[in-house]
Amino acid sequence: MKTTTDFKERASGRPTEAQSGAAEWLRNRLGTSPLEEIAAEKTVPRHRHSLWYYFGGMTLFLFSIQVVTGILLLLYYRPSAEEAFESVQFIMTDVSFGWLVRSLHSWSANLMIAVLFVHMFSVFFLKAYRRPRELTWVTGVLLLFISLGFGFSGYLLPWNKLAFFATRVGTEIPRVFPFFGDFMMRFLRGGDEVTGATLTRFFGFHVAILPALTTLILGVHLWLVQCHGMSRPPGPGYENGKTMKFWPNFLLRDIMGWLFALGLLAALAAIFPWELGEKADPFASAPAGIRPEWFFLFSFETLKLLPAHLWFMEGETLGVLAFAVGAAFWLLVPFLDKRAARGLPSRAFTAIGLLVLIYIIVMTAIGFLA
Amino acid sequence: MKARLYTALSVAGWLALAPSTVLGQAATAKSANSCVECHTGLDEGLAHKMQGDIHVEKGLGCVGCHGGDPSQADQDLAMAVSRGFTGAPKPSQVPAFCGKCHSDAAFMKRYDPAERIDQQAEYLTSGHGKRLNQGDQTVATCISCHGAHGIRSVDHPESRVYPTSVARTCGKCHADPNYMKGRLPTNQAEHYEKSVHAHALTKKNDLSAPTCNDCHGNHGASPPGVASVANVCGTCHTRQAELFRKSPHNESFQQLGQGECLACHGNHEIKSPTDEMVGTSKPATCVDCHAEGDPGFTGAAEMNRSIAALARRLGEAEKLLARAERAGMEVSRARFGLTEGHDALVGTRVLVHGFSPGLVKAETQRGMSIANQTWKQGEQALEELQFRRKGLAASLLVIGFALVAVYLKIQQIERAQK
Numbered sequence: 001m002k003t004t005t006d007f008k009e010r011a012s013g014r015p016t017e018a019q020s021g022a023a024e025w026l027r028n029r030l031g032t033s034p035l036e037e038i039a040a041e042k043t044v045p046r047h048r049h050s051l052w053y054y055f056g057g058m059t060l061f062l063f064s065i066q067v068v069t070g071i072l073l074l075l076y077y078r079p080s081a082e083e084a085f086e087s088v089q090f091i092m093t094d095v096s097f098g099w100l101v102r103s104l105h106s107w108s109a110n111l112m113i114a115v116l117f118v119h120m121f122s123v124f125f126l127k128a129y130r131r132p133r134e135l136t137w138v139t140g141v142l143l144l145f146i147s148l149g150f151g152f153s154g155y156l157l158p159w160n161k162l163a164f165f166a167t168r169v170g171t172e173i174p175r176v177f178p179f180f181g182d183f184m185m186r187f188l189r190g191g192d193e194v195t196g197a198t199l200t201r202f203f204g205f206h207v208a209i210l211p212a213l214t215t216l217i218l219g220v221h222l223w224l225v226q227c228h229g230m231s232r233p234p235g236p237g238y239e240n241g242k243t244m245k246f247w248p249n250f251l252l253r254d255i256m257g258w259l260f261a262l263g264l265l266a267a268l269a270a271i272f273p274w275e276l277g278e279k280a281d282p283f284a285s286a287p288a289g290i291r292p293e294w295f296f297l298f299s300f301e302t303l304k305l306l307p308a309h310l311w312f313m314e315g316e317t318l319g320v321l322a323f324a325v326g327a328a329f330w331l332l333v334p335f336l337d338k339r340a341a342r343g344l345p346s347r348a349f350t351a352i353g354l355l356v357l358i359y360i361i362v363m364t365a366i367g368f369l370a
Numbered sequence: 371m372k373a374r375l376y377t378a379l380s381v382a383g384w385l386a387l388a389p390s391t392v393l394g395q396a397a398t399a400k401s402a403n404s405c406v407e408c409h410t411g412l413d414e415g416l417a418h419k420m421q422g423d424i425h426v427e428k429g430l431g432c433v434g435c436h437g438g439d440p441s442q443a444d445q446d447l448a449m450a451v452s453r454g455f456t457g458a459p460k461p462s463q464v465p466a467f468c469g470k471c472h473s474d475a476a477f478m479k480r481y482d483p484a485e486r487i488d489q490q491a492e493y494l495t496s497g498h499g500k501r502l503n504q505g506d507q508t509v510a511t512c513i514s515c516h517g518a519h520g521i522r523s524v525d526h527p528e529s530r531v532y533p534t535s536v537a538r539t540c541g542k543c544h545a546d547p548n549y550m551k552g553r554l555p556t557n558q559a560e561h562y563e564k565s566v567h568a569h570a571l572t573k574k575n576d577l578s579a580p581t582c583n584d585c586h587g588n589h590g591a592s593p594p595g596v597a598s599v600a601n602v603c604g605t606c607h608t609r610q611a612e613l614f615r616k617s618p619h620n621e622s623f624q625q626l627g628q629g630e631c632l633a634c635h636g637n638h639e640i641k642s643p644t645d646e647m648v649g650t651s652k653p654a655t656c657v658d659c660h661a662e663g664d665p666g667f668t669g670a671a672e673m674n675r676s677i678a679a680l681a682r683r684l685g686e687a688e689k690l691l692a693r694a695e696r697a698g699m700e701v702s703r704a705r706f707g708l709t710e711g712h713d714a715l716v717g718t719r720v721l722v723h724g725f726s727p728g729l730v731k732a733e734t735q736r737g738m739s740i741a742n743q744t745w746k747q748g749e750q751a752l753e754e755l756q757f758r759r760k761g762l763a764a765s766l767l768v769i770g771f772a773l774v775a776v777y778l779k780i781q782q783i784e785r786a787q788k
Binding site: 262 | 698699700702703758759761762765766769770772773776777779780783784787
């Protein structure tokens with residue numbers, strides 16, 4: 001059956017679907033021409049630091065792998081203390097390519113967080129958060145927090161010994177907050193202790209609440225990126241006026257990066273399949289060397305190194321409160337960096353960013369070596 | 371006014387002091403505990419030693435054992451026979467001295483309804499008790515093992531008869547060549563220390579592992595007779611004892627007057643048994659009695675072969691699984707299966723005590739089938755590993771090809787754009 005558009009096209013003398021194939025067929029029905037026009041007009045600044053632009057797309061690509069592999073894992077995973085470990089074991093040993101799906105999910109989760117940090121710091125140092133992209137930064141930082149939430153909740157899901165005890169330590173931390181600390185701990189655990197109720201709850205966070213939040217905030221983030229385009233850094237050396245067409249030049253380069261990431265993921269999954277460990281036993285004593293995932297290691301090490309009492313409060317309480325203040329500061333950077341907002345060099349914020357980066361690297365290294 | 375007030379205060383002061391002066395005079399005749407007051411001066415360590423003493427903890431003072439009247443400050447009155455004073459007992463009097471209370475059911479029930487009261491009666495049947503009755507005043511009595519003062523409850527880690535201390539307590543006499551001269555050899559404690567039982571008790575802190583009193587008895591301590599050795603060992607090694615009693619060795623050992631378990635395992639220096647103990651060459655103990663050509667020799671060879679083959683196969687399967695695991699393969703279920711194979715090996719080692727090659731072979735075959743199955747799982751894991759590596763190589767080839775294609779496309783597009 002011919003559509004009205006087809007008749008119009010015949011009348012206008014433009015090529016019909018029979019002439020231009022499947023692409024035209026889809027274009028006629030989905031009305032994608034405006035998007036194509038945006039893509040055709042969209043350009044990306046070209047300068048000596050253009051490389052950093054690819055990390056946003058890379059994060060999105062790895063997130064897509066998370067979604068696909070996560071859905072596949074859902075077909076077999078059973079979220080209860082009695083069955084979680086066994087179901088993951090079943091995925092790893094009996095399900096065809098189950099080992100690959102799980103290893104890809106775990107490796108790409110870690111790579112995604114690593115790439116996300118690179119993306120965030122590149123945006124920070126290139127001052128891409130300055131007006132009018134303040135909300136792009138805020139949504140990006142919120143996506144980082146959500147990703148850390150994904151990491152924290154996903155770590156427990158295989159219900160193995162290390163994850164169990166690390167979650168026990170991790171869910172204890174909010175207790176230091178005055179007034180609502182105890183409530184937060186019980187809210188996370190679904191009770192006073194880490195039990196099967198915690199696992200079910202974390203599963204809910206991991207597959208429903210956090211994905212819903214991500215969809216919403218990621219949608220806003222991507223829309224803002226399209227609205228404002230890529231930021232050209234302030235300062236001399238960047239105002240050369242050179243650009244690159246988004247389609248096909250930039251996107252094809254993006255695809256090259258994604259293909260490289262895919263190859264790296266395949267190699268990691270095949271050579272170093274993600275370990276399962278031993279099943280969690282709440283009555284067993286805590287094993288030696290409990291530590292959280294690497295992206296929480298810097299904060300974990302900080303809390304470990306703080307003295308029991310500092311000034312007028314407990315060291316741990318002070319540490320957690322300092323991290324909370326630090327996170328709030330990081331979220332509000334575009335509103336605090338007035339010089340960058342005016343397009344002026346902002347050395348103080350560059351120094352702060354460098355200090356934060358060095359601190360994270362050093363404390364993570366100490367955590368690994370400890 | 372001031373002078374009158376001063377006088378009133380002075381009178382009040384004297385009145386307040388008067389009662390204490392009267393009490394002070396009375397203290398020369400009465401004492402809170404004259405035993406403690408005098409003996410602390412005589413032996414400074416005694417008061418310290420008595421802290422934590424089970425009798426003191428239960429409210430029994432010196433008088434509970436020695437009698438007398440501790441409320442009397444005068445030594446003669448406090449330690450008067452008329453006031454029940456018995457003094458320190460001679461060794462021959464010790465069992466009855468302690469038995470005064472410990473053999474009295476009604477008295478002991480006040481402290482522990484489940485407490486035994488047959489220690490004295492049992493002691494009299496022991497080697498120690500018999501010699502004491504014969505007039506030997508140097509043999510061990512209650513206080514030799516439990517101590518006289520500062521006696522701890524038997525389950526107190528500081529007690530001299532706590533499991534980890536028993537060998538040392540017995541060894542005080544039994545490892546002393548001068549003391550034991552003309553009586554018994556003195557190498558038992560030294561041998562025991564090298565045994566698998568001592569290792570379990572002192573190194574692994576397994577308090578259920580046997581020490582001297584678990585085989586010899588405690589209050590009725592005496593060496594087990596040759597015929598009862600299997601019963602003694604069998605209190606823990608039940609299955610081995612049961613198999614031994616049904617075995618052809620049971621009757622022949624009895625005829626030979628051979629000490630059952632002792633013949634192969636020894637007594638005090640019982641080493642951790644090895645598979646090599648069964649076989650046709652040393653250190654196999656079978657060759658002590660069996661010579662080539664007799665059925666026992668052939669049976670020993672057969673059992674040795676079966677056990678060695680199973681142990682070897684399990685070891686190979688273990689290595690294969692470890693290799694797969696190191697390569698990142700998930701083999702925990704195969705490992706769990708392997709534990710069943712090890713159970714079969716342990717079962718085989720127990721079945722050896724039935725001295726029936728057929729019985730041993732049946733169990734080793736069961737273990738062998740598990741080991742073979744595990745081996746197969748290990749091989750499958752390694753095959754899967756190879757498959758993964760080939761799959762990776764193929765994927766990387768495809769990805770690499772796609773990368774080059776995209777790169778060339780970019781070059782082509784950008785050339786056209788220029």
